[in-house]
Amino acid sequence: QQPVQSPQAVILREGEDAVINCSSSKALYSVHWYRQKHGEAPVFLMILLKGGEQKGHEKISASFNEKKQQSSLYLTASQLSYSGTYFCGTRRSPASGGYQKVTFGTGTKLQVIP
Amino acid sequence: NAGVTQTPKFRVLKTGQSMTLLCAQDMNHEYMYWYRQDPGMGLRLIHYSVGEGTTAKGEVPDGYNVSRLKKQNFLLGLESAAPSQTSVYFCASSPSGLLNSPLHFGNGTRLTVT
Numbered sequence: 072q073q074p075v076q077s078p079q080a081v082i083l084r085e086g087e088d089a090v091i092n093c094s095s096s097k098a099l100y101s102v103h104w105y106r107q108k109h110g111e112a113p114v115f116l117m118i119l120l121k122g123g124e125q126k127g128h129e130k131i132s133a134s135f136n137e138k139k140q141q142s143s144l145y146l147t148a149s150q151l152s153y154s155g156t157y158f159c160g161t162r163r164s165p166a167s168g169g170y171q172k173v174t175f176g177t178g179t180k181l182q183v184i185p
Numbered sequence: 186n187a188g189v190t191q192t193p194k195f196r197v198l199k200t201g202q203s204m205t206l207l208c209a210q211d212m213n214h215e216y217m218y219w220y221r222q223d224p225g226m227g228l229r230l231i232h233y234s235v236g237e238g239t240t241a242k243g244e245v246p247d248g249y250n251v252s253r254l255k256k257q258n259f260l261l262g263l264e265s266a267a268p269s270q271t272s273v274y275f276c277a278s279s280p281s282g283l284l285n286s287p288l289h290f291g292n293g294t295r296l297t298v299t
Binding site for chain 2: 076103105112114118158173175177178
């Protein structure tokens, strides 16, 4: 099953913050985050491996709660360049099998306006 | 630095025709994946391969076949195209055994079946 992302879409003004959530019904080993511009391939942002881990990438950071099987992507002081569709991808734990697969959520469309 | 290359970039087929999409990577990656992307549905895994000569089904394998005769190439075949297979197809690759490795995506193939 695909992980569930929320919200499906969000519009921000430059400088505003946003949070995108990703949750799974399966035990997770890792969570990937990607951004895709219109007509382009998804581009890797970050991977989170451990429960409770939080990583940052410029003004974009993320957390991973392994027990809740949830991850959140935080975009602070948004810029026009942040516009695009954000996808979370999940790998299940090796013990549960199928860990070679990365399963993506349905995406969150983010638009940053001046 | 070619990375992951998909051919063709665009294709129009008539219902019932067949075709093969080619994915080639020059990073010596073991794992390769085929996804399809449809509006509102994110990226859905069609088939994947964890090494030369191996393939496995993903979430939406029906109507597709794959082959991995050479490590660097992963072919996706449509034996009898249907309008429901109109989509954008992305190939991706990642190193083996490194579950914290991101996926590297090709630029996609836009397929229309009339």
